[in-house]
Amino acid sequence: MKKLKLVTMGTLLALSLSACSSSNSADPATSKTPSSPSGTTAAKEEMKPATFSYFLFNAGKNMNTNETPIGKELEKQTGVNFKVENLVGESKTKSGVMIAGNEFPDVVQPEGEIDKFMDAGAFIPLDELIEKYGPNIKRVYGPYFDKMKQKDGKIYHLPFSANQGFAANPNVDQGAFWIQRGVLKELGYPKLTTLDEYFNAIKTYKDKHPQVDGKDTIGFSVMTYDTNFFTITNPAFHLAGYPNDGGLLIDLKTNEAKSNAIDEATTKRWVKKLNEVNTAGLFDKESFTMNKDQYLAKLTSGRVLGYFAYDWQVGDARNNLAKAGVDDKRYVALPIVFDKGVKDQYLDPPSFVNNRGISISKSAKDPVRIIKFFDTMLTEDNQILQQWGIKGQTYEVDDKGKFFRTDEEIAKIKDPKFYEDFGLKMFAYNWPRYGNFSIVKGDNAFDPNKQPSVAEKNYTDGDRALLKAYNAKVFTDMFSKPDARPWYPAWSINKGQGTPEQIFEQKMGDLQKKAYPEMILASGTDKFEKAWSDYVAQASKLDIKGYEAFVTKIVKDRVAGNWAK
Numbered sequence: 109m110k111k112l113k114l115v116t117m118g119t120l121l122a123l124s125l126s127a128c129s130s131s132n133s134a135d136p137a138t139s140k141t142p143s144s145p146s147g148t149t150a151a152k153e154e155m156k157p158a159t160f161s162y163f164l165f166n167a168g169k170n171m172n173t174n175e176t177p178i179g180k181e182l183e184k185q186t187g188v189n190f191k192v193e194n195l196v197g198e199s200k201t202k203s204g205v206m207i208a209g210n211e212f213p214d215v216v217q218p219e220g221e222i223d224k225f226m227d228a229g230a231f232i233p234l235d236e237l238i239e240k241y242g243p244n245i246k247r248v249y250g251p252y253f254d255k256m257k258q259k260d261g262k263i264y265h266l267p268f269s270a271n272q273g274f275a276a277n278p279n280v281d282q283g284a285f286w287i288q289r290g291v292l293k294e295l296g297y298p299k300l301t302t303l304d305e306y307f308n309a310i311k312t313y314k315d316k317h318p319q320v321d322g323k324d325t326i327g328f329s330v331m332t333y334d335t336n337f338f339t340i341t342n343p344a345f346h347l348a349g350y351p352n353d354g355g356l357l358i359d360l361k362t363n364e365a366k367s368n369a370i371d372e373a374t375t376k377r378w379v380k381k382l383n384e385v386n387t388a389g390l391f392d393k394e395s396f397t398m399n400k401d402q403y404l405a406k407l408t409s410g411r412v413l414g415y416f417a418y419d420w421q422v423g424d425a426r427n428n429l430a431k432a433g434v435d436d437k438r439y440v441a442l443p444i445v446f447d448k449g450v451k452d453q454y455l456d457p458p459s460f461v462n463n464r465g466i467s468i469s470k471s472a473k474d475p476v477r478i479i480k481f482f483d484t485m486l487t488e489d490n491q492i493l494q495q496w497g498i499k500g501q502t503y504e505v506d507d508k509g510k511f512f513r514t515d516e517e518i519a520k521i522k523d524p525k526f527y528e529d530f531g532l533k534m535f536a537y538n539w540p541r542y543g544n545f546s547i548v549k550g551d552n553a554f555d556p557n558k559q560p561s562v563a564e565k566n567y568t569d570g571d572r573a574l575l576k577a578y579n580a581k582v583f584t585d586m587f588s589k590p591d592a593r594p595w596y597p598a599w600s601i602n603k604g605q606g607t608p609e610q611i612f613e614q615k616m617g618d619l620q621k622k623a624y625p626e627m628i629l630a631s632g633t634d635k636f637e638k639a640w641s642d643y644v645a646q647a648s649k650l651d652i653k654g655y656e657a658f659v660t661k662i663v664k665d666r667v668a669g670n671w672a673k
Contacts, residue, residue: 155187158477161213164538165202165221167400168194169528176531177501178493185490188481190215192534198334206230212469215478217538220335222463226264227605231467233262237479244486245479248272248542255462255671258602265465266482271543274458275553278563278582280441281544283342283352283418284454288313289574290436291413297577303347306444307385310413314390326412327390331403331421337621340395343416344368344378347446351453351590354599356659360591363667365598365659367652369616370644377446382628383636396625410437427524435570443587456597457590458545462671463600466539482540491542492549494535496556502530503556511552512561521556522566595666598659612655619646 159172173179174189183189193213195202203221206212207228218225225231238245248270249256256263285306291313292298300306310327318325330340342352345368350357357366357374368374385391392412394402400421406412407425419426419441429438443452466482468475484490496503496511502521503513513521520526527533546554553559557566563582567575580586603610623643630636665671 157183157187157189158474159189159191160215160473160478162190162192162215162217163194163206163213164192164217165195165199165219166217166538168192168533170194171534173531173534176529176534177498178531178535181493181498182481182485182490186481186484188477212471214469214472214474215466216469217466219464222265222465223603223605223610225467226258226602230469231264232470232472232475233264234266234468234479235263237468237475238263241476241480242483244483245540248486248540252460252462254669255460257671259604265467266540267460267462267465268537268539268541269459269461269464269543270541271458271460271545272554273547274545275547275555275558276584277455277545277555277558278560278584279557280454280583280587281419281557282454282456283346283416284441284587285343285414285416285444286439286441287414288410288412288436289438289440289570292440292574292577293436297574299578300442301445301448303381303444303446306414306442307381307390311388311390313413320409320411323409323411326392326406327388328385328414329392329403329406329412330395330416331398331400332396332621332624333399333403336400336421337617337624339417339421340624341375341620344371344374346452346454347378347444347450348374349445349450349453351456351593351596352599353593353597356598356656358593358595358598358659358663360593363595363660363663365656365663367656369620369652370647376640379624379627379640380636383630386628387631391628393629407439408432410434415439424524427522427527430568431522431524435568438570440574441583441586452588453590455584455587455590457593459593459596460543460671461597461600463602485540488548491546491554494539494541495532495554497530497532502532509550509552510561511549511556511559513556513565515565518562518565595663598663601659601662608651609655609658612650612652615650616647619643619650 170193172189172191174183179189199219199221203218203224207224207230210228212230216225216230238249245266249266252267252270253263256265256267258264285303287300287306287310291309292300294313294316295309298305298309300309307328314325314327332340338355341355345355345357346352348357348368353365355368357368357371358364359366370376382391386393392406398406404422404425407415407422408428410429415422426439441454443454445452468478472478485494492511499505502517503511504517505511521532542548542554544555545558548554556562560582575581575583575585578586603613623639623646627636627639627643630639
């Protein structure tokens with residue numbers, strides 16, 4: 109049957125290059141979009157307006173890409189618009205509904221639900237499409253193809269981390285312990301290194317300032333909503349001097365992986381400290397119940413003195429605080445560790461994340477047109493468009509070819525509404541793209557925030573005063589340089605739906621969501637120890653050793669150059 113379909117396709121193409129497919133087949137070979145349009149009719153057909161659906165498993169504003177200047181420019185080049193829909197509610201529920209109905213948007217960014225979609229056969233392989241229609245995709249992703257292939261040897265999604273060169277980041281954009289700048293200022297800019305020092309500073313300030321605008325000051329808050337529970341479990345390994353390998357302590361010399369789920373030196377020490385912090389009235393009990401919007405509103409209110417988060421989780425709050433111009437209520441990231449002498453590893457080493465990306469579903473109306481759009485996005489000029497915007501409106505170029513932004517342009521970018529309406533938020537991530545650390549047009553940072561001239565112009569007088577107090581030129585100067593980890597990050601290892609490893613992670617995660625509130629909110633040392641013992645007893649029933657052996661093997665394979673898993 110498939111041979112007959114292909115023969116028919118060839119006949120149709122010979123008869124009419126302008127034929128349009130109505131098939132939803134997952135086989136890209138059945139698409140009737142011309143592969144190499146020639147002549148006026150074919151060219152017009154190629155540019156005929158088309159709108160595709162794109163669902164993202166993260167929060168955001170639903171809108172059409174062509175409602176933004178950046179999206180309009182891409183539509184001008186391709187004729188393509190995307191109707192973008194973002195997640196409302198819980199990701200597991202939404203993915204379950206999609207999979208049960210066996211109908212999908214044209215394009216999906218599945219985030220942490222990727223294994224479910226893969227096991228359901230929701231996505232089509234991209235290899236043939238890339239080979240036929242993706243010269244820019246091959247240029248950008250080609251060096252990473254071996255790392256992108258699934259167990260069947262095929263590629264099903266385009267990740268968001270294909271670095272083209274390396275530009276260091278002057279600002280902290282990953283996980284850290286953040287503290288309100290007014291706390292440091294009032295205390296004379298002390299150098300806070302350890303967890304005890306961090307919470308002592310917060311307590312000292314909170315005792316002096318118990319309320320903000322008539323509401324109680326909050327010492328420390330964490331967002332755990334939906335898929336964000338890792339925000340309260342991850343600090344345990346960061347405090348011990350490990351990067352974010354997804355709840356794993358991986359030895360740099362032996363490459364052996366150890367779960368820190370019930371590790372007393374990391375996890376118990378961390379949750380015990382939070383229990384003490386809660387007893388002292390510093391912990392935000394709503395950390396386990398509030399949603400993301402409520403959390404960001406708290407940060408923006410100025411009531412929260414400290415929090416742990418990855419910067420990408422709190423960007424809206426950060427931008428709103430910067431726009432408000434109240435520098436003392438803004439936050440600064442600190443490389444907090446358990447003990448002095450521990451080398452912090454909050455800054456990510458160069459990495460390739462192969463289990464996140466954008467996929468074309470088997471329901472897609474025209475996979476060829478979509479892959480051509482993705483390929484167009486990956487020209488260097490369009491990558492600049494998506495990150496920097498439009499020359500003369502959101503950035504300039506000096507006589508040496510260096511990109512920069514004027515004060516007026518920086519002010520516009522800082523306005524969350526302009527940032528979103530222009531398309532800079534829409535296209536900052538979640539599309540085929542260079543990696544965050546890439547370089548474009550000679551020696552310019554792909555990410556404007558990594559361009560030194562932009563970073564320095566963005567600094568307020570408060571920024572400069574704070575940096576001067578800590579003898580730093582940029583904020584990452586306050587952190588240790590990352591150690592090279594050729595497997596990094598281990599959290600990107602695909603486990604596969606229903607595998608022992610995926611079930612282990614699911615069960616451990618479910619257990620932690622129940623046990624962490626019980627341990628942290630327990631009243632008194634005895635009740636904490638009882639809650640910890642109960643947690644360890646339950647966790648020990650899971651196959652921790654088997655999980656560690658599985659990860660260790662993959663880590664060692666990656667070090668040896670095999671990224672198939």
